[in-house]
Amino acid sequence: MHFASDNWAGAHPNIVRGLAEAAEGHAPAYGASELDKKVEHSFGEIFERDVAVFFVGTGTAANSLALASYSRPGGQIFCHPEAHVNMDECNAPEFFSGGAKLVPVAGSQGRMAPDALAAAIARFPPDVVHGGQPVAVTITQATEAGTVYSLDQIGAIGEVAHKAGLPLHMDGARFANALATLGATPAEMTWKRGVDILSFGGTKNGCWCAEALVLFDPGRAREMHYLRKRSAQLFSKSRFIAAQFDAYLRDGLWLELARHANAMASKLAAGLASTRGARLAWPTGSNEVFAILNNAKLRALRDQGAIFYDWPATAAIRDELAADETMIRLVTSYATTAREVDGFLSICTAE
Amino acid sequence: MHFASDNWAGAHPNIVRGLAEAAEGHAPAYGASELDKKVEHSFGEIFERDVAVFFVGTGTAANSLALASYSRPGGQIFCHPEAHVNMDECNAPEFFSGGAKLVPVAGSQGRMAPDALAAAIARFPPDVVHGGQPVAVTITQATEAGTVYSLDQIGAIGEVAHKAGLPLHMDGARFANALATLGATPAEMTWKRGVDILSFGGTKNGCWCAEALVLFDPGRAREMHYLRKRSAQLFSKSRFIAAQFDAYLRDGLWLELARHANAMASKLAAGLASTRGARLAWPTGSNEVFAILNNAKLRALRDQGAIFYDWPATAAIRDELAADETMIRLVTSYATTAREVDGFLSICTAE
Amino acid sequence: MHFASDNWAGAHPNIVRGLAEAAEGHAPAYGASELDKKVEHSFGEIFERDVAVFFVGTGTAANSLALASYSRPGGQIFCHPEAHVNMDECNAPEFFSGGAKLVPVAGSQGRMAPDALAAAIARFPPDVVHGGQPVAVTITQATEAGTVYSLDQIGAIGEVAHKAGLPLHMDGARFANALATLGATPAEMTWKRGVDILSFGGTKNGCWCAEALVLFDPGRAREMHYLRKRSAQLFSKSRFIAAQFDAYLRDGLWLELARHANAMASKLAAGLASTRGARLAWPTGSNEVFAILNNAKLRALRDQGAIFYDWPATAAIRDELAADETMIRLVTSYATTAREVDGFLSICTAE
């Protein structure tokens, strides 16, 4: 009963097969192979426009390069307080950008509020040098709270950003999960709503190591080549990422895996919502379930082998917690089985 | 006839199999899995002492993190002029270290001369702040010229470095090839000769993507954890590197592959040395052959499908080049076949 | 009626005279002159212990160097949300430190609360690499709210910091003003209460340009020399700062000037507190007065030549503001005259 994280899973058999097939023969290094080009082309088809694609090793690298590419001296980057870039990347965005500052912008359930964003940006008037200058806005889709931004919500953020002359970055570590939830096209969830640059994650959804930076403005590709190499993220055998993405994007595997992970999360959420001594912290929008459980149940679950993390409650949740309750996070993945979910729920419902 | 680079090859079947075997099941992320620990233990056995091991994505990352971990403000890092860190890493060492300077120290055939090193260090007297302060020495083994440092030569460099209070870093992108050439143990070629930190490369020798930073002073591991994460080099599914190294190090596969690549290079070198209109630029010590060929021969080779790079001649070589001659680099790998070498040589010898 | 800022004033005649006296003759550059050494010695006497002193050009430089000197990869620096380092230095601390993050720690009236500090530090458990690592605590004395920390309050912060193994930095841009308010010795207000490194400002209190970094651990001086030079803050004619400090510290000029500025602020505060349509935002502890005034009065003041800034109200103040009220900041300096204050107050009290 593995619900610790989607990155505790291994790799989907198709990904492994893709790597095996690409392992033979020789091909130009550093992204110049036919397979690299084919995959870049696939991204263009999926996003219905010319894009520049840069493979990198980690989601943190994708996010940090994206933000660094738009940063300038005294750069202020607006994000949700719980954003991965703000909480979990050990200052990589600050480092890559030469010292940008991440400015937290509030919003409920992991979603930045457009009004709060506009107000935060307004605190940095042009040509008052002391506070620095706004340089970018970043959101996470699906969010760190397991929710998703609707297309309209993304559009509203994009509008505020662009009105202030700022680019919008999307951290899509769980891009496929969000897409599956919304039933939207990749184009609709990104550039059609104002997203300028995207961290496209494959690792959490069945790849070994497949992250890409997608630039909707290919004119910025030239500098990104140097930025990526300077950051030690240019792989020599770049094919090993291309091969994973090739398998991942083929025949809709990526969306199929995301739909499965989401379905497992929905099943978990539905089960918990109807269990006495358990409730959801907020609605489940992707493959992460945040729930509040009785501590006795948590002990029982862990005693019987369920693996998951306690999660720091937000201030709003903290006020609602009873003394013997804890907030937890449950993450499903392509590899989660209905049996695992049923097992978890049956322990929950047992008295 | 692929001699462009050892990173044009794919992955050895054992590596692919290792990845496939590790793909199932769940395991803690970020380097905490059993497999990660097992591989760290293997490194300890191979090097005959406690080491701290950090997987990273590229050789550039390993080198840059190693040097950054020892750098300080105004840091001067001593390297051979042709060193990969100096010529081919797009300032990644400078960036990771917050602006260290790479100070070229001359030496023939890719090997830094200990005397020149001592003289270069002496140019930075303690407490003269303007010029900065020496912080590290780095050498490449096998070198960028395809030669290797002997154990004594490494020891001599290590002695100069340590006498000046400086750590010695070894860029071991082709570590296995050098080891196979010397017939030494990993311990003998590193910490027993003064090496403090090692970039241990697997990618060029049959892995997809397997690079490790090996710290012979495990007391420095704590800071390296933050340094690596801050540089976006901490993989979530770290197992995908561990699995490759597990296969790579098992039953001596790594040395076997290196010996094969070296043998192919020796065969090439021997053939060229005895061919009219061709000669070696210098003796071949690993899996890279630097040769000087008649341009007509080069055209014939390329016309018949041989792939390799022209290489910028050093000043010494340039003086020896005839007008119709060019210096080239030929790289062999685990995947090079004797048939490829024979094919290449037969074109060379044909009139 | 100049109340915009203490840095709108020029330089005290003694400072000018000091510069004139030092202008003749020759002396070793880069801080090696007799005058430089004499002033360093004066600092030692004033602080009653061995200190290392580094002259720099701006308070931002002093703060940024102090924090950078203690930072490490993924560094988290704890400060008050309104801290100058956080709000007004255009990311210089982030830049100098290679990407540290400033973590806001709440507290009323510009003073960080020790409990909140302990809680903030606890959010970064050792060896959880994702969030980074705590590296320093910084407070401002006098604070950005014009208040001062009592000696006990400094001690309490110092205790929390040291218990967590963190150094305590004090931004003393208005150090003399705070000292004058507390009637304490420099030693009592710094290292005797746990301060490890101090930005000692002279510019706001009658110098042209005189800022010093004071290290209570002189063992850290060696690295600071390189750090300062690398940051372009090593002045060749360092005497021009030494001469200012020499005059500043002689015969207690610095405290005399601070007492005057404080007295002018007290007078202003007392006057406003007893004026209808005006009130203090909080008690005045140094040479800055934060007051809430009727907008009609503000117009009258400005019409008659008073110069001062509106100031963004904190959330707590905002709730108390009437629709026709504004919060303002009034800063006094060594050059403020009782006549200016009287003029200001008489406009205020006029109907």
Place this chain on the structure above:
Amino acid sequence: MHFASDNWAGAHPNIVRGLAEAAEGHAPAYGASELDKKVEHSFGEIFERDVAVFFVGTGTAANSLALASYSRPGGQIFCHPEAHVNMDECNAPEFFSGGAKLVPVAGSQGRMAPDALAAAIARFPPDVVHGGQPVAVTITQATEAGTVYSLDQIGAIGEVAHKAGLPLHMDGARFANALATLGATPAEMTWKRGVDILSFGGTKNGCWCAEALVLFDPGRAREMHYLRKRSAQLFSKSRFIAAQFDAYLRDGLWLELARHANAMASKLAAGLASTRGARLAWPTGSNEVFAILNNAKLRALRDQGAIFYDWPATAAIRDELAADETMIRLVTSYATTAREVDGFLSICTAE
């Protein structure tokens, strides 16, 4: 007999008087005062075009900001091997630029050779990411060898730079001295010959601390404001620099002082050239004399109170040095007297 450096001198009386006159009254901080604007206007007049002027604290700051403002990831900056930016700034240019590399380009007597520059740039073909990308060219006028570039020589460098799309920076730490030597206008020695950005030094020529960055493309000023503040180089009482420059530029004082220093150097050089046991290392073009003296003479000079530095001989000079000879550097300044020079020479000529 002070010949150690022009930065061992103090400040010219006019500079001191300027500071004293500006010391009274209040004025907007951070460069917004009338005096700041007046001086910026003076620069425009002197350079016969619109310029943007940024005061900074040190020549190292001016150089580092200039180069950083043009740098990009993997940036290669071309300079003479002996350039101050390369040898004496403790990696400040590397730090400010986030890791640019200084690429030495040879040339005799401190002057970069245009052909060598073109060849050095050509080593970085567009879109080969490994080696990084050229971003700027920098020259020093007067040079570190005490020579000056002729206008044509500057123009030739500018042409090579611009043809490659690179900006040309001039380190004018001794700008006035070079100008006095050439008898050219400031415009002729800079933008009319291709200089895009200039470090304009006043400190070595009679100011206490007056350095300015002059942008011939004022469109780049907006970003420079943030870059300067982020680097802790924005002075609050900016007037203290403005007042110095105001006095410095008034009635041609700056050129008068430079002419004096140059004349003293010429006198020294002429004297040494005609002295047995002494000779010039190369012709003297500004206020620095590089000479080769008999060691016995050097001892006599020092015994009788002359102060100057031994100087590391270039390779070419080293070959010419007799066993009992040493190369030295003698620097004159606005404060050097003919009596000092005569005293020095009389010791030299004594047997």
